[in-house]
Amino acid sequence: MKFLFAVLSQTWRNIIETWRSQLLSLVTISLSVLIFAFFYLVYMNALHAGDLLNNDLRLIVYLEEQPDHALQEEYRHKIEKFDQVEKIEFVSRLEAYDRFKEQLDENQDVLQEIPHDFLPASIEIFPKRSLDTLSRIKLFSEYLQSLPGVLKVQYGREWVERFYSFIQLLRIIVFLSGALLVLTTTFMMGHSIRLTMLTRKKELELLRLVGASDNYIRFPFFLEGAILGAFGAGAGLGALYLLFSWIQLRFSGQEGEGMFAFNFFSGSAVGMIILLAIFLCAGGSFTSTRKIIHL
Amino acid sequence: MMIEEDGQAMIELIRVSKVYPPDIQALADISLRVDKGEICYLTGMSGAGKTTLLRMLCGIDTPDRGYIEVAGKELNKLSGAEMQALRRSIGVAYQDFKLLPEKTVAQNIAFSMEVAYRSRQFIRQRTKKLLSQLRLSDKVNTRAGKLSRGEQQRVAIARAVANDPVLLLADEPTGNLDTETTELVMDLFHHYNKKGTTLLIATHDHSIYNYPGSKVVTIEQGRMLVAGESNDSGESAEPTASIDAIAATGTVAPDTTLKAAKSGHQENKLSDQIIMNRELGDLGDIDLGELGVVGDVREKGAGV
Numbered sequence: 213m214k215f216l217f218a219v220l221s222q223t224w225r226n227i228i229e230t231w232r233s234q235l236l237s238l239v240t241i242s243l244s245v246l247i248f249a250f251f252y253l254v255y256m257n258a259l260h261a262g263d264l265l266n267n268d269l270r271l272i273v274y275l276e277e278q279p280d281h282a283l284q285e286e287y288r289h290k291i292e293k294f295d296q297v298e299k300i301e302f303v304s305r306l307e308a309y310d311r312f313k314e315q316l317d318e319n320q321d322v323l324q325e326i327p328h329d330f331l332p333a334s335i336e337i338f339p340k341r342s343l344d345t346l347s348r349i350k351l352f353s354e355y356l357q358s359l360p361g362v363l364k365v366q367y368g369r370e371w372v373e374r375f376y377s378f379i380q381l382l383r384i385i386v387f388l389s390g391a392l393l394v395l396t397t398t399f400m401m402g403h404s405i406r407l408t409m410l411t412r413k414k415e416l417e418l419l420r421l422v423g424a425s426d427n428y429i430r431f432p433f434f435l436e437g438a439i440l441g442a443f444g445a446g447a448g449l450g451a452l453y454l455l456f457s458w459i460q461l462r463f464s465g466q467e468g469e470g471m472f473a474f475n476f477f478s479g480s481a482v483g484m485i486i487l488l489a490i491f492l493c494a495g496g497s498f499t500s501t502r503k504i505i506h507l
Numbered sequence: 508m509m510i511e512e513d514g515q516a517m518i519e520l521i522r523v524s525k526v527y528p529p530d531i532q533a534l535a536d537i538s539l540r541v542d543k544g545e546i547c548y549l550t551g552m553s554g555a556g557k558t559t560l561l562r563m564l565c566g567i568d569t570p571d572r573g574y575i576e577v578a579g580k581e582l583n584k585l586s587g588a589e590m591q592a593l594r595r596s597i598g599v600a601y602q603d604f605k606l607l608p609e610k611t612v613a614q615n616i617a618f619s620m621e622v623a624y625r626s627r628q629f630i631r632q633r634t635k636k637l638l639s640q641l642r643l644s645d646k647v648n649t650r651a652g653k654l655s656r657g658e659q660q661r662v663a664i665a666r667a668v669a670n671d672p673v674l675l676l677a678d679e680p681t682g683n684l685d686t687e688t689t690e691l692v693m694d695l696f697h698h699y700n701k702k703g704t705t706l707l708i709a710t711h712d713h714s715i716y717n718y719p720g721s722k723v724v725t726i727e728q729g730r731m732l733v734a735g736e737s738n739d740s741g742e743s744a745e746p747t748a749s750i751d752a753i754a755a756t757g758t759v760a761p762d763t764t765l766k767a768a769k770s771g772h773q774e775n776k777l778s779d780q781i782i783m784n785r786e787l788g789d790l791g792d793i794d795l796g797e798l799g800v801v802g803d804v805r806e807k808g809a810g811v
Contacts, residue, residue: 214624415607421567422666423594424622426587 215427222432223439230408234440237404241397241444242451245489248386248393249452249477255382256481257474262375269372271337271349273356274363278305278333287335287359294355295348298338305329332363350376394492397444401437401496408433409500430501434494441493445486449477515542516576517674517705518564523573525559525729533559534570535729541707541722546700548716549709551726557709558602560726561676564707565599566590578673595623598672598704602679604663608652612643612662615651619670637665640695642688656683664692668699675699677708681715689715 227234279287284302291300303311308331313320339352349372356365409416419429456476477485518541525534534556541547549557562568564577566585575582580593598619606615613634620630638644641661646654651662660683667675675696681689693715700706710716716723725732 214626218621218624414605415610418605418607418618419622420591421565421594421599421605422619422622423591423596425591428622 218428219431219435222428223435226408226412226432226436227439230404230411233404233407234436237400237440238444238447240400241440241489241493242447244393244396245445245448245485246451248389249449249485250455251382251385251389252485253452253456253477255379255386256477258379258382260473260475262379265375269339269349270367271339271353271356272366273335273337273359274332274366275334276332276361276363279361283361290359291335291337291356295352296340298340299336300338301336303334303336305331305333308332308334393489397441397489397492398496398499401440401493402500404440405433405437405497405500408436430498433497433501437493437495437497438490441490442486444493445489448489449482449485517541517543517545517578518547518707519574519576520560521574523560523563523570523575525556525563525568525570532729534563534726537573537726537729537731539724539731541705543705544700544703546696546706546721547708548721548723549707549726550711550713550716550723552711555726556729557726558678559729561599561678561707561709564674564676565594565597595619595670596673598667598670598675600660600664600667600675600677600680602682602709604659606651606659606662606666609650611648611650612638612654613647615662616666616669619666623670625670633669634665637669641665641691657685657688660684661688661692664695668695668704671702672699672704674705674707677706677710679710679712680708681710681712686714 279302287302288300291297306328309323309328312331313323316322337352337356339349349367353365353367356362416429453476456474460474518539520537520539523534523537524532527533537556537560539547549560551557559568563570563575563582566582569583577593578596580589582590582593585593607618616634616637617630620633625633634647635644638647641664643658643661643665646658646662651659654662660680664677664680667677677696680692680696684692689712696706696708708715
C-alpha cells in the first residue's frame, strides 16, 4: 500500500513537472490511435458490408446435359470436396423455363413459340458465409469450371474481384497504420521517458544513493506510460467517434445508407484498442528505463 | 531487508586499496574497524583519500583490493536489492551536498524518508523537527538552490539523519559552517550517536574531533596512520606513527610507545591495528611485548 502510494505520488509529480513533453506525447499517441482506429473502422465496416452482400452471393453452374440422380450426386460430392457450401440446388431445364417465365411477368407471351427446354440445366451453389468467402470465390469458380459437363460458371465476378481488391487494400492500410501505431507510441513514449529521465538525472542518481529500490524508480515511469497510453487512446477514439457522428449526421438518409450501414466499434473493440495502447506505451517506457537506469 | 549486525563492528575494512587511472593511489592497504555506536573521525589533508573511503563504504565506489564490511554485510557480495536496503539504513552527508536545487528544502529532506516508505505524517514531523534543530525552520519552502552554502550543508545533514540511520557517514560536514552552527551540527550528530547511530566523520577541522572517547584516524596520501583516540578531557590524540614506518623498521619507535601509552584505550587500538596487519603478513616480526599490551588484546580477541 505504501509502495503504491509512493509510486502514485511520484507518477503524479513526474507528469506535472514535465507536462509539456507529456502533452506532446499524448497528442502523438492520440493521432496514431486515431489513424489506426479510422482505417480499422473502415475495414470492419467493409467486411460487414461484404458479409451482407454475401447473403445474395451464389454461383450458377450451367451444364451441358440435364444430370440424372447419380450424376447429381457425383456433382454434389465433387463440389463439397472443394469446400463446404451452404446449399446446392439443381435446376432442371423445365424449372429454369418456369423461373424465366415468372420473371417476364406480363411479357410471358414472348415465350409462346419457344420450346420449354431451351434453357440449360444448372446448379446453384450458395457458398458458406465467412470473412474470406470472397477471396475463395474466384478459386471455387475456376474449380467448378474444370468439372466435366460444365458449360459456364456465372457469378458477379467483376464486382467480387473489385470488392476483394478493396478489402485487400484495406487490410494493408490497417496493417500499416497498426505498425505506425506501434512505432509511434513506443518511440514517443520511449523518447518522452528518456527526456524526463535526463531532466531528472540528478534526482535519479540521488534516489539510488539513498537506497531507492529498482521498482521505486521504474514503476512511476511505467505507470506514466500506461496512463499516457490510456488517455491517448481515449482521446484518439473520442475524436474518431466525433468524426463518425458528424459523418452519420451529414450523410444520414442518403441513398445506399441501408446497404452500407456504418457502425462504430463495439465496447469490447474500444477496450481492446485502449488496452493495446496502454500495453505499447508501458512497454516503451519500460524499455527506456531498463536501458537508462543501470541499477 | 533488515540489516543484521553481528558482533560489535559496524565498519570493518581490511587492506583496502584503490587506484584511479592512470595511477593515482587513492587508498593503499587501509585497515579500519569502527564499532557499533562509536564515533570515528577520519582526518587528513584534502586529497588524502577520506572521500574515497566514504564512497566505498556506501557502495558508490568499489575497491581494487581488500575487504569491506558494513553492518555485518560484506559489500562486494551484496546483491542490488541488498545494497539498496543497506543504503536506506545508512545516512550520508556528501561533501558536495547532492541537493536538488529546484526542490524545496522540505522536499530534499523528505527524499531519504520517502524511499523508506515513511508515512507522510512522519516525514512532515521529522522534517519540521530537524529544520528547527538546525535553525532552518524559515527555509522549509525555499528552493535549495537559493540557500547559502552553509544552509545547504545543514539541509544535506538533515537529510542524512532523517531516516534514523544505523550508520552516518559525513564528509566535511562543517566545512561551510561558522563556529556556532558547527556546534549545532555536532550536537545533532552526538544526539543521534546517543540513540545508537555509529558516526564516521571525514574532516580536517581539528575543533570537532575532540569529543571524549571518539576514535581519530588519520589518512595521508591514501595510507592510514595509526589510529588514536580523544581522551576523557576532550584532548584529541595526534597520529602516533605510520603503519608503514613500523613495518619498514620492524620496531615501534620509543616515543611512539610513549605517546601510545598516554591513553589507556589508545594502546589497545594501536596494538589491535598492528596485530591485524601482522596477521595479514604486512608487518613481519614485531615484538609486541614492547608495547606491553599483547595480553589485553588477545583476551579481547581483537583483530580480524
